[in-house]
Amino acid sequence: MIKSVGRLYGLGIGPGDPELITVKALRLLQSASVVAYPIADQNKQGLARSIVLEYIKPKQIEIPLYFPFKLECSAQPYYDKAAKTLAEYLQLGQDVVVLCEGDPFFYGTFMYIYNRLADRFPTEVVPGVSSTIASAAVLGVPLTYRNDVYVVIPAILPAEILKAKLAVADAAVIIKLGRHFEKVVGVLKELGLYERAKYVEKATMPEQRIVAIDRVNPSEVPYFSIIVIPSQWQP
CATH class of the missing domain: 3.40.1010.10 (Tetrapyrrole methylase, N-terminal domain)
Known part of the structure; x- marks a missing residue:
């Protein structure tokens, strides 16, 4: 039937x-x-x-x-x-x-x-495992501790909005990097977050690539790349 x-x-x-x-x-x-x-x-x-x-x-x-x-x-x-x-x-x-x-x-x-x-x-x-969570796992960086405020931010947003969102977060993940990488890096440097930032491409995929952020070629950043800014809290 x-x-x-x-x-x-x-x-x-x-x-x-x-x-x-x-x-x-x-x-x-x-x-x-x-x-x-x-x-x-x-x-x-x-x-x-x-x-x-x-x-x-x-x-x-x-x-x-x-x-x-x-x-x-x-x-x-x-x-x-x-x-x-x-x-x-x-x-x-x-x-x-x-x-x-x-x-x-x-x-x-x-x-x-x-x-x-x-x-x-x-x-x-x-529900499924998000790339934001998977990125933290493959990078080996705990995202949040205790009462940390965590935000997910699309890189496509204007620099001023990126800056405002990041300024109030204890930890963050920036997604959809692609051609917006240099803009995001500029914001991170202005806020003093650049040294904390971790970069990964295509997390958990066969093509996964983890690179020190200062060695990333802006012209080669794919859409499926993420910057993780982990919590500063120390146990």
């Missing part, structure tokens, strides 16, 4: 290491009829799929969801199209999992799918 409608799942699959997927996310991934995942290039499989490729079964239907992720292009029509595509499968009673790097509700693409479909279909979000 076909179910009236399928269930939609947003699966956090972690920052890159396939072993960092949770037991629950793995179970749901392998039991769903449909596996959907974001791609930024129509000629490539996408990072999310590559993380869990070994877990996907041949009989499962795979749906790449194209999102251009370009400043000059609004992503909203692409989210609308993705939601419409997934709704067709859900209406047929098929369960759909959407793969999300890191955590679905932490700067995750799935949030936009959720906003369009959660009021129409039963939906569950499975």
Whole structure:
């Protein structure tokens, strides 16, 4: 008997290491009829799929969801199209999992799918290991102690906003570095945080790279890079 409608799942699959997927996310991934995942290039499989490729079964239907992720292009029509595509499968009673790097509700693409479909279909979000937490782990630096205030800041913000946010934090992680690296470094130096800053690219992925921040080439900083400013508290 076909179910009236399928269930939609947003699966956090972690920052890159396939072993960092949770037991629950793995179970749901392998039991769903449909596996959907974001791609930024129509000629490539996408990072999310590559993380869990070994877990996907041949009989499962795979749906790449194209999102251009370009400043000059609004992503909203692409989210609308993705939601419409997934709704067709859900209406047929098929369960759909959407793969999300890191955590679905932490700067995750799935949030936009959720906003369009959660009021129409039963939906569950499975949290995942964020790259911010994974970065601290691979760098070997505890992020926070006791009552520290911790912030996560996108590097894309203007320098004055970066400065204001960092000035009130005991510990911080700066994400989405890319072409904003030099701006961020300037702010860190102005606030006296540069010596504390730690840099990592593609944490837990096969291409992971940890470099002393003063040896980073600004022209080669990828989008998936992070600066960690750990707590100063001493036990």
